[in-house]
Amino acid sequence: MIPGRASSREDGATLLSVLLLIVLMSTAALAATDALARSVSVARVSDGRADSFWAARGALSVGEAVLNEMLAGRGSKLTVDAALLREPVVFPYPRGTIVVRFREASNCLNLNTLILGDTDEGVSMTEPDRLRQMFEDAGLFSNDARELVDTLADWMDENTSPRAFGAEDAVYSQRDVPHRAPGQRLISLTELRAIKGYDPVKLAALDPMLCVRDKSENVPLNINTLTDAQAPLLTARFSSQLTRADAERLIESRPEGGWLNVEEFLLSERVAIITPDKRNDFELSTESGRIAADITVQSDTGTLRIAAEFERGSDGQFVLNGSHRRPG
Structure with missing residues (x-):
């Protein structure tokens, strides 16, 4: 055996082992780095979702307060052109914005x-x-x-x-x-x-x-927020003596600012000719018993949509009656 050649082969084997060890360690380090990056990413997303959740919870409370504040002084009397029903309420928060859109929920x-x-x-x-x-x-x-x-x-x-x-x-x-x-x-x-x-x-x-x-x-209909598309609802719940065309004309001819009360509505020409036994006066109101809210929480982690409904209590104040996450 020639000593120089044996030593050369041993050195080569040692070098190969070292290189293999380096490759294995690099692979392990890369995997650990990737796992850490994924963990950090998941943590950020999880933190963002939690933040959106608490933002939505806060929006429900704020929405209730805003609803009662905007209706203060006018009871629960809403008209179809009320700012509350036409314009969204926007709240900024550190990670994005919260948009609340209120709508009449009594008329159904x-x-x-x-x-x-x-x-x-x-x-x-x-x-x-x-x-x-x-x-x-x-x-x-x-x-x-x-x-x-x-x-x-x-x-x-x-x-x-x-x-x-x-x-x-x-x-x-x-x-x-x-x-x-x-x-x-x-x-x-x-x-x-x-x-x-x-x-x-x-x-x-x-x-x-x-x-x-x-x-x-059924919650009484708010006759001042009924839309043309809900004319069949008025005939179904108030009186079958009204045709859809009659109901549409009533809604279209509604006084500016709405009817002052149900009694004024009952004096309308087409309604006055209906005998009391053919009417369900208790189904009507000029106040809203339920108001719904579509809440959208927009942040850097995505969009969260919540549907909520507020119910008017005996003291005239609206309180949260229920909420759930909406798809989309």
Whole structure:
């Protein structure tokens, strides 16, 4: 053996081992650096989301205060052209902005008031024919309106016998994602998308007039904030003696600044000829019982959207009644 050659091979092997060790250490260091960077990034995003969450919580409290402040001195009397309903309220905060848009939430028909049987009778309950007529006044064909009323009733009632135009478990079990009718009142309007017949086109036509409350009662309509699109709502809840055209004319001819009270509205030419037994005067008001708010929190980490609703208490003050995150 030649000593010089053996030493050269050993040195080469040692160098190769050192290089391999350096590569392994570099790879480990790179992985650790990448993991640390990801951890920092996740922490920043998490911190940003937490910040947006607390900003939204703060916006709910501030929104309640602003709502009551803007209505101070005028009770809960809102008109369709009130600044509160037309102009968003913007709050800056360190990481972005909070935008709150208020809207009338009293003017709707609570679908949980639909009468399902003899035990549901009550002054605040809605007869199926009234709901069907409202759907027709909103532009739906008669058969479509009947289907929507019957499938809704079947969705909520406890029995499994379908109505004439309705649908029960036998229909829903055949869908791509099989399910059953829950047999209980609605939890939210989003449930309608699961009910037979309620396609996006029909839902868009009905959206301005529908709501879901956890109680089987309707909040009185604020006649001073009704829009033309809600004319069918006025005929459904106040009097079937009004046609949609009558209701539209009433809304269009509303006095500047709104009706002073319900009594003044009842003196309107088209309303005065309706006998009291054909009217539901208790369904009307010149005050808002519910006001909704769409809250958008914009920051460097993204956008958070919250839907909230405020309810007027017995003292006339609005308090937060509920909120949830909105998609989008």
